[in-house]
Amino acid sequence: MSKKVTLYNTLTQKKEELVPYSENKIKMYVCGPTVYSSAHLGHARAAVTFDVIERFLTYLGYEVTYVRNFTDIDDKIIAKSNETGIPANEISEKYIQEYQEDMASIGVKPPTTQPKVTEHVPEIIEMIQRIIDNGHAYQSEGDVFFSVKKFNGYGKLSKRDPDDMMAGTRIDINEKKEDPLDFALWKAAKPGEPFWESPWGNGRPGWHIECSLMSTKYLGDSFDIHGGGKDLIFPHHENEIAQSEAATGKPFAKYWVHNGLIQINREKMSKSIGNILNVNEAVSMWSKEAIRLFFLSHQYLNPADFSDTTMNEAEAALERLYMTLKRANDLAETKNEADKELESSIEAFKESWVSAMCDDFNTAEALGNLFELTRAINRSIDSNGWTPTLKTALKEVDQFAQTLGILEYDPNEYLQSHKLEKASTEITEEEIEQLIEERISARKDKNWARADEIRDELDAKGIVLEDKADNTIWRVK
């Protein structure tokens, strides 16, 4: 790779250069959802963050293997099954389907592999057995627990000292555990619960072990990047490290990447506050690209506050980009000469967006570069109209936009049809065109009063007109 990528590693608490185990190849594992409810904006942010990381590393020429799992058997799924009477596997299937659709609706590309826990139980059992054999876990009645004290280095990710964790914390007292910090690798099934047979009796995998198995199975004992939301650092990722390293004896993931959490109107998004915003609700209110742009205009490590205001700003910013694309697309090709000034803006842009992305995937900074190029493009159109350089600029914009997964619509389609669908206005495209025709003849007759009246009428319905030299175009406000 000609470009060096640096990324913040939670494990070392430093920004480090990305040096993969195998040159030109990146193995990345990201924790997917536990499928017991609809995907919310938090899932969306994580998915978009790693989607863009995957796209960018691929752009740089890496061959990326990206695994994101589904945890489809778990206490919460069972609880939901008990509440509703619907079998656990039907619940998880339903939400897996929904998750796939929701992620597709915000332009998240499917990972290379999306393994499910329930399809890996025999291998999980083998892994647990290995951990027991290595002396890091023990059986207690029908359960198997990981022995935290026996794992040297427990706490290295979340910077916790097991000795400090004992005192005062609200750790569940469980008679079956040798130590309150120990956590379950295998849980005995209660009557009526789904189960798999194991050497320790009927039961199911505990939370955490599934990720240890699936990551190492698909990516190897030691792999490059492990990601997820910041809330997973403890206990989930801490436990994953302990189990995996206890099983394999090798270092687990090299770089730990954690995205910041979403807030809604400056509050934590949580069930108790009742402010969880699901992806499908958000998509019905804002365009999918505005949602992506909202995420990407924050550095992924930082929290992001979702609100009407911040989303409307994202919509406005997106619109500015589409307006420029539309201006450019509407020009007919001519034999004009290259635009030197624009040429240098393109060079500057290319250099700066890639550097920004190489610096811990700083999409916010890279977007700033895009807006600078946008201004340069507009300037060029103002003074030179169509030039071959303009074509080059659009190609470069597209390259970057593809990396972020935005600007995939045709500009006209976005500014008209797409927004018309979202708007509450009842006017149709035909009616708009008709009024524009009428206004054009009024303007020919210099009947300004009627022309302005039509414009006001449309404006009241959320349609904005722009008079060009030889025609009038419209868009939704």
Add this chain to the structure above:
RNA sequence: GGCGGCGUAGCCAAGUGGUAAGGCAGCGGUCUGCAAAACCGCAAUGCCCCGGUUCGAAUCCGGGCGCCGCCUCCA
């Protein structure tokens, strides 16, 4: 109590030692029948406060104040 993070213009948000990107909103100008869009210009003499290090700090160190996350299920 322990660990981690944050505080940059009216709002959002980059910037981790070299003299404050970008977006939204606002103001002035060019263009326009008038608009809109676009462009040009203006807008933080300063980056929560107080000290310190340095030729130089939003950036490093110390001390405050305020906000938040995790420590229990969570992307």
